[in-house]
Amino acid sequence: MDDNRSKIEQMRGLIATIKQADIAYFRDDRPIMSDRDYDVAVDLLKKLEQNTGVILSDSPTQKVPGEILESLTEVRHTRPMLSADKTKSVDDLVRFAGGRDVVLSWKLDGLTLVLRYDDGQLQQAITRGREGIIGEDVTHTVRTFLNVPVTVPTRESFEVRGEGVISWENFKKINDSLEEPYTHPRNLAAGSVRKLDPAESKKRLLEFKAFDLVTDLTFPTKTEQLDFLAENGFSVVPHLRLAAPSAGKVKDTVALMNPAGFEYPVDGLIMEYNDTAYGKSLGATGHHENRLIALKWKDELYTTKFLGVELATTRTGMVSITGLFEPVEMDGAKVSRAYLHNYNIFEQFQFGVGDTIQVYKANMIIPQVAENLTKSGTYKLPEKCPCCGRALSIQQTSGGTSQLFCDNPHCAAKLVQKFAHFCEKTRMNIEGLSATTLEKFIGHGWIRSFGDLYTLDRYKEEIINTEGFGVKSYERLQASIDKSRNCTLAKFIAGLGIPMVGRHAGRERDKCFGGSWEAFEQAIKDGFDFTSLPDFGATMHDNIYKWYADADEADLWRPLLDHITFIKENTIMNSTNNPFAGKNVVATGKLVNYTRDGIQTRLLELGAHPASSVTKNTDFLIVGEKAGSKLAKAQALGITTLTEQEFEDMAG
Known part of the structure; x- marks a missing residue:
């Protein structure tokens, strides 16, 4: 079986x-392997699946069809899903072990599930449900988990x-990315598993960790x-x-076993007797099985003073509230802030500046406010975004909760994607400013226009x-x-987000106006x-004029002009002695050695006129790969089509 585990x-x-x-091929247009190497990898995966009898749910060989269910079906468990007895004392674990062999594992903080297998196939996935007796059928979403085996080598039925x-x-x-963010991974996991649409659940990147x-x-x-489960393709809880x-x-x-260094949320540890017959002989109460015990970490409370709140506006307009307090040392680190999950929670604490509050780290990880001992109720939230x-x-x-919102449709926080x-x-190439980072910066009010990107040094600390x-x-x-301050007109225009006016259109204007913004x-x-x-239609023409006349858009881009120096795009041809010089060339589908930007640059170097659509002048x-309608149109017009290799051979 060790060989099987190695293959898995x-x-x-x-x-x-x-x-x-x-991801590199379809999302980023930057292939990292050839088609041949990709096919070899997929073929090898199929061979290993056949040899082991295991097919993991995130395998590229599996296609999960989308389906919408009207409701979740109730299912009775074959055995009650009881809990574990709990303690906050390590001494209780010592007494529990009592000189016997035990297994210590993480107590994962998610949604408990039972998976049923028969004849080597996943048959059903069920939630704990009511009192661990009646659960809900969530097979449709569990099949979308990243790591659930949908087939296993064991033909005997098991759960x-x-x-x-x-x-x-x-x-x-x-x-x-969510309009209403969750407070903890456990809540997100539970909500995702119980979704009716598996396509939505699949986006949540859920995993299954087997423990029994x-x-x-x-x-x-x-x-x-646990070894048996690992040999059948399950990811087993670390133990x-x-x-x-x-x-x-x-x-x-x-x-x-420090939860701060563990990649999954946990809320304690589980100790269980290794001897399964002995554990079974101990029986159970109506609440828990006596073969195991859970250690729940104590929430150590720290006393400090409330100072106020910090607001941050998100891309949905929802404004997050973070409580600020005098720094306290928790687990060797200074902590001075805790997220207050919604307006209702803020109201419940009845804060006032200088109030004595108690804070802690939930599950030894997430700073939280436990209690306001003073409750003066004198602090008023800021009223402006x-x-x-x-x-x-x-x-x-x-x-059903209350949140602060900014209703301004032109608030910069709602323009994160812009x-x-x-x-x-492929536009201004400013590394380190992802959508997530931008949302933080914009939410704090540090960025209100594109020009503010170039004065972030004001907020260095x-x-x-x-x-x-x-x-x-x-x-x-x-x-x-600083590097992006010098750019071509083409990249600058492409970055402004004018509808339908991208990099190719930017290049055409760059050439037409000699790289000059003026x-x-x-x-x-x-x-x-x-x-x-070339390739400019009436819609693109109209979009430029609408964009330029939009005062709100101008407030975003015009401050940029104080920070940008325009440089000429390097379109020097390597040679005009090639079949593409002066020709109109279109590229379509996924190319192996070029991104969209890369093939356009290569065509310009050859003296060709890169275009985005097929016409009679192409x-x-x-x-x-996956060329689509452009190929069909080219064939109908009798236009010469080339594979990528044929193009490279002709270009020399």
């Missing part, structure tokens, strides 16, 4: 590689219990149970076997102290900003006909 790990590596290649979880990294990534074999398959030890541990050994091991200065309102969310578009690599930043990351960001702007004032440029069409 190899499968996981192949899946990760193929996924990375898919496995585990936790549906989301890693801290993925929680942050997903939460930043429900079916009695006569394994004498707990570790053998340690302690052989008749002394009190010191138990305490030392517990001390080493920190980003645009407009009045804030209190609105009821779909979840700023992210401007900073992209604040940025350095922002989560995820430091001195080095600030210096890298500033260097990237010439381009004067042309607009003079009523220039942009349809006279001379060549370079065809990549």
Whole structure:
């Protein structure tokens, strides 16, 4: 079976590689492997799936069809899903072990599930449900998890219990994109598993960590149970076997298991007898099984003084509230802020500046306010948006809670995607300003126009102290900003986000106006006909004039002109002695060796006229994978089509 486990790990590596290649190819237009190497990886994965009998749910060989269910079906568990007895004392773990072999594992904080298998196939996935007796059928969403085996080599029927979880990294990534963010990965996991639409659930990057074999398959030890699950393709909860541990050994091991360094949310540890027959003989109460015990961490309280709040406006207009207090040292780190999840929670605490409050780290990770001992109730929330200065309102969310909102449709915080578009690599190429980072900066009021990107040094100290930043990351960001101050008219125009006017259109205007912004702007004032440029239609022409006349848009881009120096685009031809010089060339589909920007640059170097659409004036069409309608149109017009290799051979 060790060989099988090795092959399963190899499968996981192949899946990760193929996924990375898919992202690079389909999302980023930057292939990282050839089609041949990609096919070899997929073929090897299929072979390993056949050899092991295991197919993981995130395997590229599996296609999960989308389906919408009207409701979740109730299912009775074959065995009640009981809990574990709980303690906050390590001494209780020592007494529980009592000189016997035990297994110590993380108590994962997610949604507990039971998965049923029969004849090597996943048959059903069920939530804990009511009192652990009646659960809900969530098979449709569990099939979209990143790591659930949908086929296993074991043909005998069995049930496995585990936790549906989301890693801290993925929680942050997903939460930043949601209109109503979740307070904890557990809530996000539970809400995602119970979604009716599996396509939506799939976006949540859920994982399943197996921790118990429900079916009695006569394994004498707990570790053998977990080995069996690992050999069948399950990701098993990290665990340690302690052989008749002394009190010191138990305490030392517990001390080493620090949740702050673990990639998934946990709310304690589980200790269980390794001897399964002995554990079973101890029976159960109506609440918990006696074969195991859970250690819940004590929430150590720290007393400090409330100082006020910090508001930050998000891209949805919702304004987050963070409580500020005099710094206290928690687990070796200075902590001075805690997120207050909504307006209702802020109201409940009845804060006043100088109030004595108690704070703690929930599950030893997330700073929280526990209690306001003074409750003076004198503190009033700021009434204006920190980003645009407009009045804030209190609105009821779909979840039934109240939140602060900025109602200004032109608030810069709602324009995060515009700023992210401007900073992209193929536009102004400002590294370090992702949509998530921009949302933080904009929410704090540091960025209100594109021009403010070039004066972020005013907030150097604040940025350095922002989560995820430091001195080095600030210096890298500033260097990237300074580098982007010199740019071509083509990249500048592409970054402004004029509808339908991208990099190719920017290049045409760059050539037409000699790389001069002044010439381009004067042309607009003079009523220039942009349809006279190659591949410019009436809609693009109209979009330029609408954009230029929009006062709100002008407030965003005009301050940029004080910070940008325009340089000529290097379009020097390597040679005009090639078949493409002076020709109209279109590229379509996914190319192996070129991004969209890269193929346009290459064509310009050859003296060709790169175009974005096929017309009767097109001379060549370079065809990549999934070429679509452009290929059909070129064939209908009798235009010469070239593979990427044929293009390179002709170009020399």
